[in-house]
């Protein structure tokens with residue numbers, strides 16, 4: 109797999125209209141949480157629509173290592189026989205979370221208040237990412253961690269034998285940190301409180317409530333205050349995973365920039381903590397409609413219809429929206445290249461600590477393809493060239509980052525010359541059917557240098 113297998117060079121060439129229906133896979137964030145909470149519940153949790161991308165498969169394997177029975181019934185249907193809160197067994201192998209920040213950080217939280225020891229590792233990308241943001245609050249519960257310098261993986265966590273509850277303000281907007289603290293709070297007596305200044309994706313809170321935990325979110329002058337009562341008995345659930353808005357972003361953005369396209373992307377989760385990209389695209393002048401808006405399994409859902417939008421305008425993206433579209437900035441920067449004027453993105457320092465430094469990876473690749481980009485520590489500006497004037501023609505490094513690889517392949521669909529990536533392998537972490545799905549719509553993707 110990505111980071112372990114051979115690189116898969118891929119290219120994308122200008123194509124005719126993209127048309128038809130794009131059924132994107134299940135939501136990655138919700139899939140991780142369904143497996144982890146299923147493993148912490150009593151009884152059998154049934155999941156449909158699970159994302160079978162490598163990140164989630166690595167979490168499924170990890171849950172088995174902690175003692176849960178995880179079964180793949182085929183076609184996205186899975187079941188998890190949980191061990192109950194506090195019931196995790198000590199794994200006898202190192203837990204390899206592959207490329208997944210969400211996987212490793214949430215699982216560290218989930219085991220940190222059980223008196224067991226586990227060692228975590230990942231691929232070359234994950235082993236560079238900061239873990240102190242999770243181990244600092246886990247230490248407050250009484251857990252110990254021993255990792256490489258700078259708080260990097262591989263890392264051993266020794267769960268607290270006698271955990272205490274915690275009140276913690278997250279220092280950066282991060283749903284992974286929030287979720288790690290909440291999952292650790294399950295194993296501590298009393299109330300664990302997480303305070304976040306900017307609201308991040310709330311799938312953990314919604315799903316914990318669904319599993320029967322006593323959890324309350326309140327808005328206050330400090331921000332959002334989430335209070336969880338520890339040591340509940342979580343009851344197994346049936347979970348239907350909605351389709352992933354972060355994956356939908358790719359066919360949506362491709363349809364906006366490829367002339368005469370008209371693509372329907374059904375059943376997309378539009379939780380407001382996730383849907384920022386679609387709001388911004390509409391503000392830029394995108395022909396993007398929400399059809400058949402409804403609620404499914406406690407999450408807002410709609411069918412997206414995206415059509416070629418020849419008059420996109422650059423925009424100043426409201427930094428208050430950053431958390432609700434944090435994974436979508438790379439593909440937004442591609443759309444920005446086809447807009448008239450500058451698109452300004454501020455307050456996005458977090459982009460520098462994802463699977464890659466996403467500001468640097470995109471800025472470097474966009475410049476190589478003839479697009480002017482300025483960047484600083486927590487901001488970047490893409491100077492759009494307008495439709496029909498994006499040169500393309502370069503090979504970009506994907507840095508073991510699925511979203512970087514997919515973004516540059518989208519660029520190639522509307523640029524004047526083909527665009528290549530050195531390695532499309534990481535795409536399988538979140539969107540394993542990206543290639544056939546985009547090809548069916550009419551994209552011209554090929555493999556090989």
Ligand SMILES: O=C(O)C1=C[C@@H](OP(=O)(O)O)[C@@H](O)[C@H](O)C1
Nearest residue numbers: 137210281282283284285434435
């Ligand atoms: O909680 C989650 O499922 C995620 C949170 C975000 O990360 P941060 O918490 O680091 O912002 C996001 O980038 C990631 O893709 C998924």
Ligand SMILES: C=C(OP(=O)(O)O)C(=O)O
Nearest residue numbers: 207208209210211435462
């Ligand atoms: C940042 C991402 O994932 P993770 O942090 O789970 O590796 C992502 O999918 O864009």
